[in-house]
Amino acid sequence: MKIFSKHLCHIFKRINHHSYFTKKIALTFDDGHKYAPLILEKLEQHGEKATFFLCGSYMEENISIYQKIFKSGHEIENHSYNHPNMLELSEPEILDELSKTQELIEQVTGDSNRLKFFRFPYGRRNKEITLLIENHGYIPVKWTIDSRDWTGINAEDIYNNILKSNNLSNGAIILMHTSGTHTAEALDLIIPALKQKGYKLMLISDLYQSIRRYKKNLKKIPANPTNSG
Numbered sequence: 001m002k003i004f005s006k007h008l009c010h011i012f013k014r015i016n017h018h019s020y021f022t023k024k025i026a027l028t029f030d031d032g033h034k035y036a037p038l039i040l041e042k043l044e045q046h047g048e049k050a051t052f053f054l055c056g057s058y059m060e061e062n063i064s065i066y067q068k069i070f071k072s073g074h075e076i077e078n079h080s081y082n083h084p085n086m087l088e089l090s091e092p093e094i095l096d097e098l099s100k101t102q103e104l105i106e107q108v109t110g111d112s113n114r115l116k117f118f119r120f121p122y123g124r125r126n127k128e129i130t131l132l133i134e135n136h137g138y139i140p141v142k143w144t145i146d147s148r149d150w151t152g153i154n155a156e157d158i159y160n161n162i163l164k165s166n167n168l169s170n171g172a173i174i175l176m177h178t179s180g181t182h183t184a185e186a187l188d189l190i191i192p193a194l195k196q197k198g199y200k201l202m203l204i205s206d207l208y209q210s211i212r213r214y215k216k217n218l219k220k221i222p223a224n225p226t227n228s229g
């Protein structure tokens, strides 16, 4: 676990141009509700899978939506219970936010042994809090491209924020929201364009496993192979 103690995005930034990550990218949707069923519909239409970082408060209100999302092959991960600024909470409050949502996730997935991925609300965190949650078995996941769909921008602008981003590269993690008014509509533009560029959409857990395999293989490669003989 120790070698993965940094944010996934940091790890991706360091190695995301390596050929090992050829054209792998992840779509992520935060928060919960509102347009979640519509986003699910669009993903189905395009035959793609994505990762949802959900707040427990939303999950509790209508758990059947999230059961449907999970049964359709998408990933359900932790985004706290009430979406607080974690920097303003005490340690027990932070852990309570995470564990309440994790219980709901386990209820939906029926699996208590799965890896626990967590995204900080607003991305707000510090070293201490990051270490605290890692010590409780959570793997923090940020993003590398913010679609800014939460600002209410139209589908074309969401598309441009992703497709024209300097961070659009192998291993990128794209941030979108279930509350985005034009997010579902934008998927009709984004998914075909990413596919056309040769990207394969993957779940966060798949990208994580790719890193594990990559790091494992890296250890087998001599530091300077050209001088080894």
Ligand SMILES: [Zn+2]
Pocket (backbone or CB within 6 Å): 030, 031, 079, 083, 121, 122
């Ligand atoms: Zn959020």
